[in-house]
Amino acid sequence: MEAPHSYTYRAFARCARFSYHYAPWILFAAFLIAIASTIYVVRNLGMNTDTTDMLSEHLPFRVNSMHYNKTFPQEMDILLLVLDAPTPEQAYSAAGQLAARLKEDPKNFIDVYAPNVDVFFERNGLLYENISELERITDRLAEAQPLIARIADNPSLHTFASVLTGAIKELSKGRNLELGPVLKSMSDTLDAQLAGKPQQLSWQTLFRGEPQKNSYQEIILVKPRPDYSQLFASEQAISAVYTAARDIGLTEDGPIQLRVTGDMALADDELKSSLSGMEYAGIITLVLVGIVLYFAMRSIGMALAVLLCLTLGLLLTAAFATAAIGQLNVISIAFAVLYIGLGADFAIHFLLRYREVLENGQISTEAMYKAGGEAGSALAACTIANAIGFYAFIPTSYSGVAELGIISGTGMLISLLVTFIIGPALLRYLSKRSIPEAGIKGSLGKVLEFSLKWHKLTYAAIFVLLLIAIALLPRVRFDYNLLNMQDPKGKAVQTFRELLAFPEHSPWHAIVLTKNREEARQLKERLAELPEVGKIITFLDFVPTEQEEKLSAIEEMALIIGPLLLSLPEPPTDKQMVMQQLEELDALSTALDLYIKEHPESSLSDSARALKTSLAKLFSRLDRMNFSDKEKLLHSIEEDLLYTLPIAIQRLRTSVEATPFSEQDLPGSLSRRWLSHTGEYRIAVYPSEDIGDNEALARFVRAVQQIAPHATGMPVVSLEAGEAVVEAFIQAFSLALIGITVALLILLRSIKYTLLVLIPLLLSSVFTGVFTVLLNIPFNFANIIALPLLLGLGIDSSLHMVHRSLDNKQESEILIHTSTARAIFYSALTALVDFASLMFSPHKGTASMGALLTVGLTFTLICTLIILPALLRIPAQYAKS
Template structure:
């Protein structure tokens, strides 16, 4: 095929010459267009961070998800506030106060729901206990009632210690008292204070006879008003939560810790970590690309010309995106990375071809005409093939990728025009007649000659590697877990993972909607039989069984609690009070010592010894302290031991006011989350293990779907979205490959050379897939967009080589020494530093995309410059014969 006299050759040759002649006007127009583009983009380009909009609404799982979100909108786009405290009383109180404070902020929130912090549950909570557990609590309260009553009359350290001493003496007399939880609780409280990490004693756990845990948790479900026109839609609401927490006294160094997670916080954290990585990558890329371009061009002027062409093309592509689509999403924003990778390729090929022609001795104007014609023909073919490849993504159900295809495909056309209009104009002022030889020309060619000298070994190596790759390809996998893409150090991610680690309370659970109570009961029974299900919650579970029997036990409890009257003592700094406290503590220590010696085999001896050891440690601290320090320490211990008593007694008093109720009498704040206004019921199906693992996630979702195909919820959406993305890419790549093949057949008019263009592309794709297995970097929602870029770069590189080989039937030995080979090498190197810098991102999805692009592009470069010349030698030899 002779390209030197073709229409395409003449069109680009004249375009380059005209631009060179009218350079001042071209540059002025380019400057004005660039300024206008910046203004237009800044005023009109939006950002949509709502990832749910990126998949077709007609997909079955999206239909189910949309229906659920419309039926129970309060469960969509939420913030999950997690409060951890040393005692259940503190956690409950903090959640209560914070929820009340947030309900006043109607500007930032539409709904505030603390699931466990509600007057209804506080009053009727005992009805949810089993009958046996209620009897156990009643028995404990009956035994401890005299002690509790005495402490409540005068809740001070002196009284508490004296009562505890009396209880130990009663033990010595043979009375059976369950004091082990008290001994351990008081001991742990004293040890915490002496260690400088104060922790209050929980009276609520003492009433129940339970050991006090290290931490208690309450959650608040918050429905914010996200602003999707802002880069971080939930930022203002999250700031409002922290401000409210500060107002009620929650601080970072306090005993009660607030953490925020939920889909809104996770989305903001993901975008923030992704952008911070992009900024870091941008700085590195700018420096390294400049260095690579300098070595490619051997002059700062030509490197600057490439950067200017790249900048204008990027601005024009962004302006097109603004006009055609109006907004970017978290996928289509990657067009900038795509453009840098491919746009630089256009300018490098043109400028290096111009320099090669200029070095042959032609006049500047003649060199410009010839370089424009020769480079234009090849670049036009690459542009057409690339554009078809990107536009093939438009029909997919993954609208995020479809928009990326529209923008990137048009960006290739824009890049071609910018290269041949702005490029020649810049060369008029930035070109140098004499350019020093880098020496790379020879060294690169000599290195590439090895594959030609050992071409049989090259063929065998390709065949062997291909067999290995085919064997490993079935292990290529897709990671459906969206959390695995995010920065593991992010607070929202860490909190969410902690919640996932407890499957019974996992925020990731399946949701099934039913029409009525009967269907709810039937599905619940069938779902409960699944081995991967730990528990099922429906609205029916909020109506306790055996209410009459339980109310009898509660009435008995009321008789026990009735005489307990809590009085708050006046604060005292009397020196005599300190002396009394010390004497009471000493008496308790002595009583414990006697009990341990008299009953060494008792079941309480170990806990009594533990408390005695803590008291002795306290005495050591007090012995070396002055009076003021003693007073402060004893006051702190008083607070630690008795501060939760009022709240515990108040909640206990409220709980004995329980009355029988039915489903219709459940509060609206609760019933509205489990039964819609249309009468649909919500079933929450919790997994029996952490479904952060992809295999566990798949098994859980598929088992639930077998019984309830209409199931939705985050696990279902995550799995189905991943499979939809994979299917969309398979569909798009099939269309792209078909479209590119047809385009190549038309452009090259040869089946043989079309196959030669496609071979490096297919080989690099297969090898890249294998490397995801070897490097343990599965495909995910982020790095899968590397595939269209590798497709574009693969087509570009191999098409340039094949096109140049057709120019005067150049053989491979000559081809590898041309500007085309050098342009492919430096274009790939420019893209490599662009992509490799992404690996430094804290966002795991972005980092994995950088790793995949780096590996994929390296393999593309090897396939194009090492394998393709060896394959091109075969048709060249046939041509000679």
């Protein structure tokens, strides 16, 4: 079959012989080019980690998103700082201090917004309560005012215990006092201190008559200055956040915990998890690839030649990417993975063909000419098919993959040149005449003979598997949730998922922009009718209703707390202080004991018993201590019980200073987040369920879009981006299939052999898709990148088999024993070793890509070496007949 390809044959044969003859000069030039490429790439190749740039700006959801980001720029690329504290006072105080410190750092932060710490809301917060709740708080304060006033007058442990003792005695006399929350809070505080896990009592919850929760949360929204030229765009800003936290006294082992999440932190965490351990995995993989190549070549020199060709080709491809595009993104960086898989394939096929010719008794120069011609013809066809396949991604709307197509398609051309220019030069020094390894050939050939011996069984198995695949293919799905790709153990991911679990405060919510107030009001009413919507917030909601009635209740509250003045306790002597504390605590215990005996069925008895038990434990601990330790323990308890009192009283005083206000009186830090300078109103639409689930996400987004087609926000972007990616890949693969089919028809000049090349590719693609269902590994934004590689390897492998069959007029029984079959096997094995390591990545997207590649390559190998030889019998049989 040399005649139809005589020009191609001669061109590659002469190129290989020329490079072999002038090996010293070729290798010296290659060395200089490698150094120059490395320097050029290191100095000029950038990295863009902004994922929003990877989809076309003309897609409708991107247009909506960009308009929103332009209108409300402070809402994009943010960090969410989550502060968790045992009491609301501690959370509030820490949030205020941290926000103030971050505002002093314009170098790292563009905007800092702590909504609950804003002075405006601190003063007018009670106006957002309903009237019945204000009346309840007022009644609660009126009842507790005498007790709070006495404690505020002398905030000390003995005063606190004395006031409680007096209150319990009043209860015994029949007075109605609500002491349950106080007794329970004191009991919990004592138990926590004795258990070595101090917990402060919240006076704010006591004022409101609410049970104290285990944790309270404040959130600060921070817009950092990202640096996309760096690998981790927000790393410097996040570091500045933790530095500021340490400056105000927040430590990792302290009671107040700081966690950082938000889209910027998630992006950095995702990149870190995808790179985590790669340096070690890379070394291990390189060693394993070297071992596989040694068994393939049976020569250290030839294995080294493959690795050197691979390295130079990778450097030249990176240099092309630098010159043509200038930067990589998180998608196009996968060109290295693609090149390793396909570049090794080229070198292995050429070198094994050279070895096969040598084993047939030809001298080195003749073997190089013949191997160059035969392998060059097949590899040129593979290169054309692969390049067309990759270039088919250029017209898609997924610009990240379009750039990957440009780089990888050109990389295939570079690989072909490197293989036939550098490969022969290396073989002059790294290859020695080898002895045929019949055992190795025979073992692989005997395994492959099974499908030929039982070809009817192979046909039946293909048919059955196709029926199963047809039944399962509709269940192939795409995972739109970006969180599902990340390391579930990452702090930013865990924190974000916790926030998503509370839909009414979900950081993932839809955004709708309206041009005027009336449109905003009407749209809110329509959206509120949707069962998928839980809560809606607009700028109009920040002006409370019934302000006059609420202010009357607040004025009454102000009269109640007016006499509250916080004083500093008199500093008694150490011994006097300890004695007073012990006496009052003992008196409190006695009063509790008496009350329990006299009122065993009282609703307060359970709280009284719990505090009595806590005091008994405290006395038992104190009895075993010396005076110094007693003093320290009692001082710690005093701090736990009274530390938040000044903060709570101050906040209470501020809250009764509320005055009526309108939209014009709202602070600018709030207004510019809900009303743009162009007059557009922002509507936040929160889901009614956790949209971390894909089905819930789709239901929520589609429901909102029915009423507000121009809605945006992360849920909308995530869903629409996923569908755009799927559409882009369908478009690209359709174009690739058409282009490859046309190229194969031109190269092979035969419809039936073109079909024989395509059938293994289509079969392996279908089987791989089915296994994503069986393994519960849906396609996602990361593993879908594996499809171009599977396309390339599938085309390469089947085209090599068909081309060898045509080129040498070989039947299937002989074909499976050739170097072509062995090259396909070892090339796939090399890629499997390379990509299987990805499955152990903590990044779920990378791990799923490794699993998909492993499964896909396995099916490619089966379809090419087992199914294709059986199918090649069909045209051969027809030819004989």
